[in-house]
Amino acid sequence: MRVLVSTIGSRGEAQPVTALAVQLKELGAEVKVVAPPDFEDLVTGNGIGFTPVGPLLRTVAAVRRTREELGKLVEETVREQFRVVGAAADGADVLVAGGALQHATRSVSESIGAYYVYASFCANTLPSPHHAPPAMLGNVPVNGTAEENLASWEQHRLLFASSRESLNAERAELGLAPIDDVRDHIFGDAPWLAADPVLGPWPGPGDLVQTGAWLADDQRPLDPVLAEFLDAGEPPVYFGLGSMRSAQDAAKNAIEAARELGRRVVLQRGWADLQLTDDATDCIAIGEVNQQALFRRVAAIVHHGGAGTTTTAAAAGTPQVVLPHMYDQYYWGNQVERLNIGRSASALTAEVLDEALRLADDAAKTGPRIRTDGARVAAECLMAL
Incomplete structure (x- = not known):
């Protein structure tokens, strides 16, 4: 089996996808990781093939941006993801999107007929009436009634809408039909939850695969x-x-x-x-x-x-x-x-x-x-x- 695991997040996302890749390799899979260039040493140091995507996150994180600048950055990121993930996924049987804002991975999987899995590292990044969505753009939602939480999730859905045009333009290049709901398209039909069931349980509704957190077995000695x-x-x-x-x-x-x-x-x-x-x-x-x-x-x-x-x-x-x-x-x-x-x-x-x-x-x-x-x-x- 050939697996591509992709993330565009910080170390909190790069480290767990690397841990998954190591386990896949041990089980006999041919596996590659797509991640920001900051984490090349982390991935290759574990003997996993690495493809960089986007700029150095450490540089990007050091700059405060307006909402308009963030929108432009998302558009650039969408295009870059399609280019990089599309090339790296050649011949893959399974594509795993680890963490948020994985705009390209599901579309690329559709275009090559690969199986797609979206994995979240935290329950409250997935919609549920039992919790409010995560904090985004300075807004920190507070848990309320089921109706209040669902209303917050509708606002959360709208935050993804700004990237719909860019996403659909890239899908058209792949011969794929346009999508309307960007967020739910990224999450897929059966997202996984890579979080510990004691520390971060899934509150429902509905069942999903909760694997436990993807932790590496770190054997490095202390300095x-x-x-x-x-x-x-x-x-x-x-x-x-x-x-x-x-x-x-x-x-x-x-x-x-x-x-x-x-x-x-x-x-x-x-x-x-x-x-x-x-x-x-x-x-x-x-x-x-x-x-x-x-x-x-x-x-x-x-x-x-x-x-x-x-x-x-x-x-x-x-x-x-x-x-x-x-x-x-x-x-x-x-x-x-x-x-x-x-x-x-x-x-x-x-x-x-x-x-x-x-x-x-x-x-x-x-x-x-x-x-x-x-x-x-x-x-x-x-x-x-």
Whole structure:
């Protein structure tokens, strides 16, 4: 079987699709990944064929855009996706779209007669009367009644309409009929949910395939300098915001909050290039890291609320504080609070951090309940098609 797995998202989407690709390869599939160029080393380092799509996301994420500029960017992205995915999918039996805004993948699958799967990494990115849609363009919907939630989902559908003309122009080039509903076209008739059923269950209605989160088995050792820091005292607080833009005040606030409680800090620089506020030995700044290994050795995990980071933190059995910025991150903050394994807040304070630290027992009990075989389950489902 030949499988193409495609995403245009940040590391939170590139990492799980890579985990899926690794499992598919182990089961004997011929697999390639299409992803932004930022993640070439991640994919090829796992022995998977890689095709870049679009510009460096790290550069794109650093620029704030107006709604009109975002619309133009979407149009350019649609054209680029059709060009790249169309070429990379030659001879594929199955195409998997991992995450949001996969405009080309289903159309390309139609044009070559391949099977199509859309996989979401978070339940609230799929329509349901039981939850509001994710935050988009600065709007953060709030869960309401079934009628209110469905009304929010209708507004969510309209956000995709601006790309309909571009999408249909590309479909016409492939000899395909136009579509009217862009969002539901991308989601397909039977989307999958690649999220942990304890941490992010599907509320219904209707059944779908919920595989569990697509987590990589990360065997990388911790950097010796970081390991030495961890060994030198009590478990520190981890602070990192991944690919989020953030002011340096965020790092300053985190360090102050931890110090107020007598805690050391591991600061991950991330795409915002966060920096330490001084040269004191109670803090260390790091780059890319094996989160699975690190999160088991810290007292609390403060992060932006991405699906992968939230799941890895939960599986580590370590309390967490979610500082949501956008999209599904507010949902994950709510789920962390629902399970009483952490807190969600607009900013980190000593009081919020202290509340989270007091939930260590609940977090430790939840950790073993988080599935780590989701990528394998998904790969086996695909191989059985």
